[in-house]
Amino acid sequence: MLRFEGKVAIVTGGASGIGEATVRRLHQEGANVVVADIRPDAIDRLLDEIGPDRVMGHQVDMLYSAQIEAMVAATVARFGRLDILVNNAGIGSLGRVTEIDLPHWREVMAIDVEAVMWASRCAIPHLEAVGGNIVNVASTSGIAGDRGFLAYNAAKAAVINMSRSMALDHAPKLRVNIVSPGLTATPLAEGLTGHQELMAAWMDGGLPMARPAQPAEVASAIAFLASSDASYINGHNLVVDGGTTAWTGQPDFTRILGGVSHLEGRASAVVRAADGE
């Protein structure tokens, strides 16, 4: 059974990386999909690959509220309804509080936070009319801090908590959920995944799966939350990080201390005590 047959979805930032994989997944499963992106060349390439059926490209710069309004209006004009909004478009940011300038901070907040809010606002009347849902793409960087990621940490944390607020305000008419990817092999992360020294440091405990996620592995989580398989899941932050945030940051004692032998004497004493010896 096709989970999204007859449904209409907008995927912002849909022409690359996680957004592209989400477009492909929703489309494969029967949805009509709007590929909303700032880059017309990338939209055209993707449309050439997946064909003209049930798909529409729409150029949008999420920096501008009027363009976001036009994106939603064009979707409803073409397909007659809107069931799913995937707020995925986002930009990265490097810099500490003493290094960052205001125009950059404002750009990150505008694209990564304000556009999510405004697209949701424009879409919600249409989504509520059909019992639809929103999936917002945040990040593990919205759950805890990273060194040198000031604006991105702030923006993604805002996306997570804003989504929870929307989820409460608009249930039961629609659901709002979050997917928080860890490191994912997309053009956005190429500066990280392509850097040997950085990846070696990351592999040392920080990436339990010993590799970044593939975009399709994040898209499958987005598709799950957007589908009726998740019909009672609302306000949830689904972390797709291969276990990265399961780690407290402690070093691997067993490796550094040379196994568990130093604990064995005490452990066997505890077992004997429990057995009443």
Ligand SMILES: NC(=O)c1ccc[n+]([C@@H]2O[C@H](COP(=O)([O-])OP(=O)(O)OC[C@H]3O[C@@H](n4cnc5c(N)ncnc54)[C@H](O)[C@@H]3O)[C@@H](O)[C@H]2O)c1
């Ligand atoms: N790649 C990772 O490691 C990673 C990890 C956690 C979260 N994320 C998040 O996932 C989302 C997708 O990132 P990705 O890695 O697939 O990046 P990507 O760069 O491959 O894709 C992002 C897309 O967004 C589009 N875009 C950027 N600014 C836009 C704007 N102003 N208006 C419209 N479209 C715009 C780009 O043209 C691009 O097609 C982002 O929100 C990002 O923060 C990525």
